[in-house]
Amino acid sequence: MKKLQISLWLCCLVFATGCTEKDLAIYEPATAGSSIYFADKFDGAVIGTSDVMATYKLRQISLGYVRLELQDTLIALPVRFTGNAALQDREYSVEIDPASTMQQGKHFDFVDKHPVMKAGKFTDSLRIMMHRTPDMQLDTFSLTLHLRPNDNFGTALQWKKLPSGRDSLDVIRYDLAIDDVTGIPGAWTDALVKPYAKDYFGDYSRAKFLLMVQVIGMDPDVLAVMPAATADKYKVLDKIIVWGKYMAYWLGIEKQQNRIHYDENNAEITMGTRSY
Known part of the structure; x- marks a missing residue:
């Protein structure tokens, strides 16, 4: 399964969604009250395609191709939420599912200890800082969050059906895997x-690959996931030749400046023989 790759240029991943009066009018406040829910899951259910459903039933994140200094x-x-905006800030409640394997304080922290829906606003961002830890190289960790009712918000809007009516998403629950x-x-x-790849890049190492991503500024998926069509693979070959030669040149300049780069086995990073 292809996992969501986090772009190396970013240390922040934001799932952005909009809010319209039409969205809010779907559920009447008189019956549902001010019911809080995860907006992107709701919007994903509105789209309702199979790939969107798979994404929002479990949001998978891989740090594998993110450069090592980004921790x-x-x-x-x-x-x-449904209903009308308030004139004052309103706190909402989030609960960590006890089955989660991510540990708060080690693998993640909430940026805001007491998340608040600001006055006059219909949407807030629940911000989570993920911490890159060595054990993530050995296993996948899970985090399940539940929105819970409090004095300000209810959770009457729990399920959003797909247009087909054959499936639905729990929009007050969010499942993450990292x-x-x-x-x-x-x-x-x-x-x-x-x-x-052998001739121009040399033997694979993780440190070499991440260094290439950083120096060239390329999308790691270009080399990580090969296209199915042969014609598209030939386009990748052109990039391999250019990138291999450039990296060999760059590493040479770095070495002249006494900046030698090493891989995870403490071996000097070099490129393939045809790049020199």
Whole structure:
């Protein structure tokens, strides 16, 4: 299963959604009250395609291709409510499911200890700071959050049906899974592409790959996930040749300045023989 890859240029991942009066009018405040829910899950159910459903039933995050110096990642989950905006700030309640394997204070922290829906607003962002820990390289950790009723908000709007009516999403529950596992990118394993990766990039190492992503500024998926069509693979070969030669040049300049880069095995990072 392809996991959601977090772009290396970002230390913040924000799931943004809008809020319209039409959305809010779907549920009458007189019957549902001010019911709070996760906005992107609700909007995903409105779209209702199979890939959207899979995404929102479990949001998967992989730090495997994020450069190593980025140790913290900010995630913002939009929260919305039915009914009218208030003239004052209103606190809402979030509960961590006891079955979660992520530990608060170790793997994550809430940025706001007491999340608040601001006065005059219909949407807030529940902000979570994810901490990159060594055990994430060995296992996938889960975090399940539940919106709970309090004096300000109810949770009468729990399920949002798909347009087909055959399935629905629990919109007051959010499931996250995170790891820091890096598999060998497809460029080093694909039958057509791997001879070029060997010749221009050399042997694979995680540190080398992350350094390439950082220096070149490329999308890691270009080398991590190979396209199915042969014609598209040939386009990847062109990039491999250019990137391999550039990295060899860059590493040479770095070495002249006494900045030698090493991989996770303390071996000097070099490129493939055809890049020199």
